[in-house]
Amino acid sequence: MEFFKKLMTAIRGGSRELGEAVLDTQSIRIYEQEIEDAKEAIKKAESDLTGVMAKDMQAGREIERLEKEIASYESKAISALDQDNEALAGEVAEKIAELEVELETQRIAKDKFSAHVNSVKEMIKQTHAKIREHEREISMVKTTDNVHKAAKSINQHIDGGSSKMVAAKESLERIKHRQQDNSDRMVASESLNDELSGESLENKLKAAGIGDESDRKKQVLERLKAKRKGNKN
Amino acid sequence: MNNLLEKLERVLGMSDTGSLNGLEYEFNPIPGEVEVVQVAFKDREELPIYLTQSESQMLCICYLWDDEEVISDKRAEMLEVMLDMNIPMPLSSFGRIGSRYTIFGALSLESSAESIARELTVLSDNALDAIDAMSEYLN
Numbered sequence: 041m042e043f044f045k046k047l048m049t050a051i052r053g054g055s056r057e058l059g060e061a062v063l064d065t066q067s068i069r070i071y072e073q074e075i076e077d078a079k080e081a082i083k084k085a086e087s088d089l090t091g092v093m094a095k096d097m098q099a100g101r102e103i104e105r106l107e108k109e110i111a112s113y114e115s116k117a118i119s120a121l122d123q124d125n126e127a128l129a130g131e132v133a134e135k136i137a138e139l140e141v142e143l144e145t146q147r148i149a150k151d152k153f154s155a156h157v158n159s160v161k162e163m164i165k166q167t168h169a170k171i172r173e174h175e176r177e178i179s180m181v182k183t184t185d186n187v188h189k190a191a192k193s194i195n196q197h198i199d200g201g202s203s204k205m206v207a208a209k210e211s212l213e214r215i216k217h218r219q220q221d222n223s224d225r226m227v228a229s230e231s232l233n234d235e236l237s238g239e240s241l242e243n244k245l246k247a248a249g250i251g252d253e254s255d256r257k258k259q260v261l262e263r264l265k266a267k268r269k270g271n272k273n
Numbered sequence: 274m275n276n277l278l279e280k281l282e283r284v285l286g287m288s289d290t291g292s293l294n295g296l297e298y299e300f301n302p303i304p305g306e307v308e309v310v311q312v313a314f315k316d317r318e319e320l321p322i323y324l325t326q327s328e329s330q331m332l333c334i335c336y337l338w339d340d341e342e343v344i345s346d347k348r349a350e351m352l353e354v355m356l357d358m359n360i361p362m363p364l365s366s367f368g369r370i371g372s373r374y375t376i377f378g379a380l381s382l383e384s385s386a387e388s389i390a391r392e393l394t395v396l397s398d399n400a401l402d403a404i405d406a407m408s409e410y411l412n
Contacts, residue, residue, distance in 0.1 A: 179329040186307050187332065190325040191370045193305025194336070208338035209411050211319035212404045218316045 047180060068178060075174050078167050085167075089160045096153035099146050106143040110136055277308045277326055281389070294394040312393055320400050322393055331380040333392055335400040340372040342411050351410035358403075364392060365399045376400050 113136045120129035206214070234243065249255060281300065290299045297315035302308070303323070313321040323334045343351060355367040355374075368375045376399055378392045404411075 179327070183327045183329065183332075186325060186327040187334075187370060189305065189307040190309045190323065190332075190334075191373075193303050193307070193309050194311075194323050194334075195371075196305070197303045197311070206319050207342050207412070208404045209342075209408055212401065212408070214319055215317055215401065222316065 044180075047184060051184070068181065071174055071178055075171055075178075078171050078174075082164055082167050082171075085160050085164050089157065089164070092153055092156050092160065096150060096157055099150035099153055102146045103143060103150060106139055106146060110139050110143065113139065277324060277331075278302050278310050281310060281324070293390045296394055296397065298393075314394075314397050317397055317401070320397065320404075322396055322400075326382065329382070331382055331384065331389075332377060333380065333396050334368075334370070334375050334377040335396055336370075337367075337374045337376055337400060337404060337407075338411055340374070344410055344412055347410045351407060354407065354410075358406075362399055362403075364395045367403075376403055 113132050117129045117132035117136065120126075120132060278300065290297070292298070293314075296317075299313050299315075301311040301313070303311055307325060310324045311321045312324060320335055320337075323336075325332050325334070359366050362376075365376050365378045368377050376396060378396050380388060380392055384392075
């Protein structure tokens with residue numbers, strides 16, 4: 041947002057080197073380097089993430105295993121108690137206590153891995169957004185600069201006389217005139233062709249209803265009818 | 274960056290002169306800091322199209338009129354009409370470079386021959402229609 045405003049101010053101010061006004065060449069290079077570094081950081085973070093996620097899953101499996109083992113020892117301890125074997129139950133309880141310490145350690149480790157996974161994922165998301173923003177900004181600066189330089193060349197080309205910049209309405213009139221001229225010439229050439237091939241007179245006669253096929257038929261038929269009538273008389 | 278003229282010739286498969294969608298054209302490179310190619314269509318030489326490319330896109334620009342040509346008390350209305358027309362106008366948009374109003378189209382650098390050919394001819398048609406339609410705001 042801030043960047044868009046900067047570019048707008050530079051353009052509104054009619055800055056000579058538009059792209060440069062927003063970011064100089066050195067800053068663009070630094071910006072581009074930052075993008076490259078960020079992309080590298082993402083690659084590394086993604087590969088680290090796989091490792092941490094694997095550890096997280098391992099800890100999860102270990103917790104499950106320990107919970108099952110504890111449950112199993114607990115039922116064994118209860119069986120020992122059922123047999124009034126206090127000593128055996130005590131030994132089993134000691135084992136359970138050991139397992140519980142181990143379980144707690146694994147739980148703490150898993151929580152750490154999960155938190156790490158989440159923070160790396162968040163970091164990757166933020167870095168992607170930053171890269172996208174930087175790339176868009178650089179593209180805007182470069183396009184602005186490119187258009188400015190292209191416009192400079194075009195203006196020199198126009199002012200140099202190799203191509204004339206005529207008022208728009210006049211240009212349009214000239215183009216329309218030329219198009220009309222072309223279309224008139226085409227009509228004229230078609231009509232000339234028709235005349236040369238003798239079609240024109242035939243077409244005119246046809247248009248006037250003279251000499252066309254149906255008319256001739258009618259005339260013949262009438263002539264024959266008249267002749268027949270004359271013979272009868 | 275690929276040479277723009279070479280790319281046009283390679284992509285469009287043609288030489289400096291030829292025909293695009295029924296319009297005869299002529300390509301001319303324009304000297305300068307960045308690569309610019311002028312495309313002039315036959316009988317429309319007054320309104321050539323300028324092609325240039327940056328890292329991210331190819332731009333086709335046609336200069337329409339200068340600020341000086343605008344009837345000053347109709348400028349605001351003209352600008353509003355241009356904004357309103359920007360969306361319905363096929364493939365092109367209005368813009369301004371310095372004091373010159375333009376009509377332009379932006380293309381991806383990977384655009385196909387058909388897209389470039391269509392862009393150029395539609396832009397030329399749009400330029401003619403735009404000047405015709407906006408004449409009432411011009412001196």
